[in-house]
Amino acid sequence: MTKILHRSLRGRLPVAVSGKGVTLTDSEGKAYIDASGGAAVSCLGHQHPEVLAAMHAQIDRIAYAHTGFFTTEVAEELAETLVADAPAGIGHVYLVSGGSEAMEASLKLARQYFVEIGQPERSVFIGRRQSYHGNTLGALAVGGNEWRRKQFAPLLVDVGRVSPCYEYRDRAPSETPEQYGERLAKELDAKIAEIGTGRVIAFVAEPIVGATMGAVPAVPGYFKRIREVCDRHGVLFIADEVMCGMGRTGTLHAVEQEGVSPDLMAIAKGLGGGYQPVGAVLASTRIVDALKAGSGMFQHGHTYIGHAVGAAAALAVQKIIKRDGLLDKVRADGAYFAKALRRALDPHPHVGDIRGRGFLTGIELVADRATKRTFDPALKLHARVKSEAMQRGLMCYPMGGTIDGVHGDHVLLAPPFIATRSELDEIVARIAAAIHSGTASLKRAA
Ligand SMILES: Cc1ncc(COP(=O)(O)O)c(C=O)c1O
DSSP states (O other): OOOSOOSOSSSOOOOEEEEEBTEEEETTSOEEEETTHHHHTOTTOBOOHHHHHHHHHHHHHOSOOOTTTOOOHHHHHHHHHHHHTSOTTEEEEEEESSHHHHHHHHHHHHHHHHHHTTOTTOOEEEEETTOOOOSSHHHHHHOOOHHHHGGGGGGSOOOEEEOOOOHHHHSOTTSOHHHHHHHHHHHHHHHHHHHOGGGEEEEEEOSEEOTTTTSEEOOTTHHHHHHHHHHHHTOEEEEEOTTTTTTTTSSSSGGGGGTOOOSEEEEOGGGTTTSSOOEEEEEEHHHHHHHHHTTSSOSOOOTTTTOHHHHHHHHHHHHHHHHTTHHHHHHHHHHHHHHHHHHHHTTOTTEEEEEEETTEEEEEEOSBTTTTBOOOGGGOHHHHHHHHHHHTTEEOEEEEOTTTSSSOEEEEEOOOTTOOHHHHHHHHHHHHHHHHHHHHHHHHHO
16 A cells, blocks of 8 residues: 555546656556646656756766855756746746745745835735736735635635636626726736735736636736726736746747746746755846845745755756747647547537647636536536546646636646647647546436
């Protein structure tokens, strides 16, 4: 019997023993195509020899040097690269071990900034319903997924909440996408006014909502208007690109496609592609300069920040993405993938929406396409689809509670950037079969 406290205390997991490219193999020899990159992590697939070599070389040089005593060449080079490729205004990098840590550090950096510039009364964050920013208490507090928050709610700081940008369900038929985005910007404006302009630290959002809603991009112009509203109130904009960043949507950062620059940005997952636990905060020069002029330090830190092997893995992953032109590939093959998915799934009576960008794709499942009615959450359609997919040797990332944390089902697909077109075709065939069997099994159960 396992001694690990697994995510689920019921059932048995297969044992992963090897990986190569887009495929993982278990101890019984069964192969799985990793169509979700785990949870949108494995951008270069598994066991990329050059990433492994870079990690080996770093381990042979220096595996760990505490950041209270030393910096390392590899961490400095990674930071140089990340700043060079960052949106305008970003000048500094804070290296951590994952997405939640990146969000925690972003929240604390934002708060410290206002303390340093003499605005300590700013103490409230605003987040969106149905967002996910991580599972540590600060990140969970700004996140808006009710299912994840519910039992921990008494431990979480109060956060202002506004609507997500969810065109499929929330844009009124009478509205253009731009008018819908404008309505949401006004909602944020009103929320800031309600809390008190001088009390809000930052607005926090995923440029493309990932795990909780299934790859939901904003309507055109939404983030530009959001940025204007934030600027007018002196409120910071924190972009959580933990899932949608580092090339997943076809540009290094998802905000590039929105034409805005955040003040702080959290990245992780695709930064190190799963080869090491690594994440980062990209911080604007304005924020770091305020700390430099004030206390001269960021009052934060963990034992493993700036880990040399994490930095080596991330640097290798980012160099390969650049050298191999993988952002162009994600854009071109993302369009191919979306078209193939539409061809296979558009006719399906329970596929309500296929959305996303690049290699971050969501499929929302509905009981009725005309009314967009959802399936009974008790049926756990998302879990059925996952199990059907695993039986077919396909890893995908289905989730329930798409709309409000309880209702709705979706499947997230996030293939490695290196997936070939024939591998993408195979993913489409297997996910279509899994969705078909998953929804058919509901009918048999009814
Ligand atoms: C948008 C977003 N933010 C934060 C996180 C938390 O990252 P981690 O699981 O690495 O702590 C995730 C993880 O799925 C995420 O998708």
